[in-house]
Amino acid sequence: MSVAAYRPAGYLAIVAIGIVAPFLFPAYQSQMAELWLFIVFALTWDLVGGQMGYNSFGNVVFLGVGMYACVVAQVGLFYPVSAYNAARGGGATVFTFDMTQYLEGLAIGLPVGALLATLTALALGSIVLGMRGHYFAICTLGLGIAAGEIANGWEWIGAGSGMVPPNAPDAVGDLSRFYYYFALALAVVTFLVLRWLYMTRFGLAINAIRDNEDKAEAMGLKTTQIKVTAWMISAFFLGIAGGLLGNLKRFIDPIDTAFAGPTYGVWMVLMAILGGKGTLWGPVIGAVVFQVLKEASWTYLLGWQRVVLGLVIVVIVVFFPQGIMGFVRERFPDWFGHRVEGGTIAGPARKETLR
Amino acid sequence: MDNITILLEAPVITLDLVLNGLLIGALFALAAYGMALVWGVMNIINIAQGEFVMLGGYVAIVMGIAGIHPLFAVPVAAALLYAIGWALFHLVIFRVVDRDIFISILATFGISIVLQQLMNTLFGGNVQAADADLGTALFMGGMVTLAKIKLLAFALAVVLAVALVVFLRRSRLGQAIRATAQNTRAARVLGIDTYRVHAATFGLNAALCGACGALVAMAYTIHPYIGLPYTIRSFMIVVVAGLGNLAGVIAAGLGLGAAENIAGFVLGTQYQLAFVFLLLVVVLVWRNWRLARRRQYLK
Numbered sequence: 001m002s003v004a005a006y007r008p009a010g011y012l013a014i015v016a017i018g019i020v021a022p023f024l025f026p027a028y029q030s031q032m033a034e035l036w037l038f039i040v041f042a043l044t045w046d047l048v049g050g051q052m053g054y055n056s057f058g059n060v061v062f063l064g065v066g067m068y069a070c071v072v073a074q075v076g077l078f079y080p081v082s083a084y085n086a087a088r089g090g091g092a093t094v095f096t097f098d099m100t101q102y103l104e105g106l107a108i109g110l111p112v113g114a115l116l117a118t119l120t121a122l123a124l125g126s127i128v129l130g131m132r133g134h135y136f137a138i139c140t141l142g143l144g145i146a147a148g149e150i151a152n153g154w155e156w157i158g159a160g161s162g163m164v165p166p167n168a169p170d171a172v173g174d175l176s177r178f179y180y181y182f183a184l185a186l187a188v189v190t191f192l193v194l195r196w197l198y199m200t201r202f203g204l205a206i207n208a209i210r211d212n213e214d215k216a217e218a219m220g221l222k223t224t225q226i227k228v229t230a231w232m233i234s235a236f237f238l239g240i241a242g243g244l245l246g247n248l249k250r251f252i253d254p255i256d257t258a259f260a261g262p263t264y265g266v267w268m269v270l271m272a273i274l275g276g277k278g279t280l281w282g283p284v285i286g287a288v289v290f291q292v293l294k295e296a297s298w299t300y301l302l303g304w305q306r307v308v309l310g311l312v313i314v315v316i317v318v319f320f321p322q323g324i325m326g327f328v329r330e331r332f333p334d335w336f337g338h339r340v341e342g343g344t345i346a347g348p349a350r351k352e353t354l355r
Numbered sequence: 356m357d358n359i360t361i362l363l364e365a366p367v368i369t370l371d372l373v374l375n376g377l378l379i380g381a382l383f384a385l386a387a388y389g390m391a392l393v394w395g396v397m398n399i400i401n402i403a404q405g406e407f408v409m410l411g412g413y414v415a416i417v418m419g420i421a422g423i424h425p426l427f428a429v430p431v432a433a434a435l436l437y438a439i440g441w442a443l444f445h446l447v448i449f450r451v452v453d454r455d456i457f458i459s460i461l462a463t464f465g466i467s468i469v470l471q472q473l474m475n476t477l478f479g480g481n482v483q484a485a486d487a488d489l490g491t492a493l494f495m496g497g498m499v500t501l502a503k504i505k506l507l508a509f510a511l512a513v514v515l516a517v518a519l520v521v522f523l524r525r526s527r528l529g530q531a532i533r534a535t536a537q538n539t540r541a542a543r544v545l546g547i548d549t550y551r552v553h554a555a556t557f558g559l560n561a562a563l564c565g566a567c568g569a570l571v572a573m574a575y576t577i578h579p580y581i582g583l584p585y586t587i588r589s590f591m592i593v594v595v596a597g598l599g600n601l602a603g604v605i606a607a608g609l610g611l612g613a614a615e616n617i618a619g620f621v622l623g624t625q626y627q628l629a630f631v632f633l634l635l636v637v638v639l640v641w642r643n644w645r646l647a648r649r650r651q652y653l654k
Contacts, residue, residue: 055457057464128636130643134400134456138590139639141402145583146632153625266468269461306472313465317458318450 018184022177030176033248035291036183040190040241041264042271042283044234047194049269050277051203052230053210054129058140060265061147062235065120066113066242067252068157071165073112074105074247085158099171110243117239118232125228132213144265151254162253165246179248186244190237195280197233206230210278266313267294274316276325285324358621367498372616378505379575380612381512384605385567386585387592388516389560395598396536396556397452402463403443404589405582406470407436407561411568412577413474415485425485425573429511432565440561444554452553467582475579487573508570515566519559520601532556536599584628591635594642 018036022029041063049055075084079095087095097105128139152160172178197203205226208216217223245264246252256263267290275286293312297305322330329336362369390404414435415428443466451459489503523529534542535552543549571577592611596603614634619627 055460127640130647131639134460135594135639135643137457137460138400138587139636142587142632142635142639145587146629146636149626149629149632153623153629159625266464273461303476307469307476310465310468310470310472313468314447314462317461317465318447321454321458 015184015188018188019181022180026177029174029180030248031291031295033176033180033183034245035287036180036187037241037245037248038267038271038287038291039187039284040183040237041268042275042287043187043190043194044237044241045268046272046277046279046283047197047206047234048231050272050279050282051198051210052206052227054227054231055137055269056140056231057137057265057269058124058128058143059234059238059268060144061124062117062121062238063242063245063264064147064151064254066117066239067246068113068151068163068242069116069239070106070109070113070243071163071246071252072157073109074102074166077101077105077108082156085156085161085163095166097166097169099169102166102169102172105166106243106247110240113243114236114239117235117242121232121235122228125231126224129224129227129231148255158252158254160254162251163246164251175250176248179244182244183241183248186237186240191280191284193233193237198280202226202229266309270313270316273321273323276323276327276329279323279325279329282323282325289324362617362621368620369617371499372620373613374499374501375505376613376616377609378501378509378612379616380609381509381605382567382571382574382608383585383588383592383611384608385512385515386564387589387596387608388519388601388604389563389567390586390589391593391596391598391600391604392532392556392563393560394593396532397448397539397553398456399448399452399459399463400456400590401557401560402460402586403467403470403582404560404564405585405587406467407440407564408568408571408585409474409577409579409582410439410470411436411565412485412572412581413478413568414565415569415572416478416483416577419485425487425569426507428485428569428572429566432569433562434565436565436568437558437562439565441554441558443561444557448557449550449553467586471579471582478579480579482576482578483572484576485569485572502574505574508574511570512567515563516601516605519563528552528555532559584631587632587635591631591638594638 021032025032041059045056045059048059072081074097075081075095078097078101084095124143128136128143131139151157157163168175168178205216205221208219208221209223209226213223271286271290272283273286274290275284276282294305294309297308301308320327362372386404386408389407390401393399393401411428411432414432415425418428418431419425447462447466448459451462487504487507489507492501492503492506493499494501523533531542531547531552532555534545534547535549535556539549542552568577571581588611592604592607595607611634615627615631618630622630
């Protein structure tokens with residue numbers, strides 16, 4: 001009971017910490033900005049993978065689409081994109097953006113990225129969301145890699161050499177801090193929207209699809225429509241996150257950054273599972289733990305970090321599939337308002353943790 | 356689309372592409388048959404399939420560097436990969452055999468990342484090949500060129516496939532594997548140690564991939580990230596052919612090899628892999644559409 005009373009204060013405290021954090025730890029602000037984006041990745045993956053039970057390896061496509069669309073829009077508004085990409089690596093012309101152009105590009109680029117990602121989800125979702133289980137998982141894996149290969153071969157967006165977002169004018173100031181607040185705002189909005197969404201009828205419907213799709217369909221739910229909508233919501237936020245990530249990292253590598261590869265595409269799945277699939281807070285916790293682990297291993301295990309990442313995936317998936325939230329819920333069920341009878345958890349909690 | 360007109364006007368180029376495609380298709384079929392075996396027997400889709408191929412390739416390359424003719428790498432790679440597969444089964448795979456399918460996919464995906472990054476760290480990301488030094492065979496006045504090693508690889512792949520079928524039909528272990536594939540519980544009731552059968556199946560699959568990989572390294576090229584395309588091709592071939600259908604697997608493998616080669620010529624080689632992955636999507640959508648139609652008939 002007492003947990004609910006402190007909830008608004010807790011939310012405010014987290015946002016307050018988020019706002020002052022870059023001033024307290026300026027050395028880590030780009031990592032912290034990345035962390036807020038990771039929270040968005042994990043939350044949006046969990047909407048489809050955890051709450052709806054459709055384990056997708058292809059959500060990274062929306063991230064990549066958002067990333068490329070945003071940067072292409074930022075550049076394309078003022079200069080021809082192909083000339084801009086051709087000048088990379090010290091061409092004769094230098095492309096500069098003044099403050100108005102930069103902000104204008106961002107104000108148009110981010111929504112364009114979100115819109116294109118959402119449309120991609122609509123188009124792909126109507127095609128692939130009819131599949132179930134492992135066929136869906138592997139199909140989305142194929143989509144993610146195909147998108148990476150296409151971006152890798154497409155001259156107009158820089159092909160294999162990737163694309164560099166426009167240089168920020170000096171008036172922007174500290175670039176990581178600038179994008180930190182964008183990322184923070186996006187994470188907070190995403191969290192609140194999903195929190196609201198899970199309390200609505202729509203949230204119940206996607207949970208019903210996870211638990212038994214045939215029954216849900218027999219009960220009169222338009223499952224395909226609901227699934228596509230959920231994927232589109234996921235894609236919308238991922239598209240914005242993609243635009244921010246591209247600008248934050250200052251470089252888009254088609255295979256490593258934008259699409260499948262042992263990077264963001266896998267990380268978002270891993271973060272959601274680590275925190276606990278199908279819970280609201282699980283992905284958030286998973287993202288925080290993962291980012292700390294990642295930065296530590298990037299620092300101390302340089303050269304071997306990807307090997308370690310693979311090992312971490314295997315260990316987590318095989319030995320700890322219920323995630324941190326699932327573990328806590330199993331150990332302390334009364335924190336979540338579940339009654340405990342004779343050592344086993346009564347009610348739906350048990351079922352959820354076993355998923 | 357100038358390339359299409361080239362194909363239409365010069366059928367001999369088409370023939371060249373198709374023949375070369377068929378030759379590599381046999382290698383795809385070999386890896387796919389291993390995947391079908393594991394999928395059928397223990398209901399696991401092994402994403403690390405392509406990484407086994409890649410490991411087999413590096414065995415051939417290491418032997419080539421050591422001065423041993425890489426053809427000897429085929430049995431060596433098979434034996435080594437059998438051991439690796441067996442060890443991986445005892446470390447990880449047996450824990451996910453009866454679990455949710457997504458867990459096994461993700462676990463094998465983790466293994467595939469470990470293997471590919473390990474090889475990347477050890478051997479670097481460069482494209483490498485083992486030189487078997489057999490020369491090229493020319494047909495039709497030099498218009499159709501086939502490397503002899505590709506022909507040899509094709510022949511060896513066929514021999515391996517036949518040997519595998521005979522093994523599964525005749526040997527005690529092969530019979531146990533087939534029994535476990537049909538019904539694991541019944542097999543256990545009848546006294547088959549299904550755990551050992553699973554371990555042997557996984558090892559056998561890895562051995563097949565290893566032999567395939569050694570051939571790939573000689574006939575084509577290998578690099579640490581080559582795995583996933585092989586996994587996807589195997590998966591696609593199995594989906595098209597169905598489980599336990601060797602003729603179908605071979606036909607689908609050869610077809611895929613030819614289609615991929617032609618697509619690589621028409622679209623440009625930089626899109627060849629994209630074609631493979633998009634073809635996977637098309638195949639799965641087609642399968643889904645077919646299933647949906649069948650469901651409607653049942654209504």
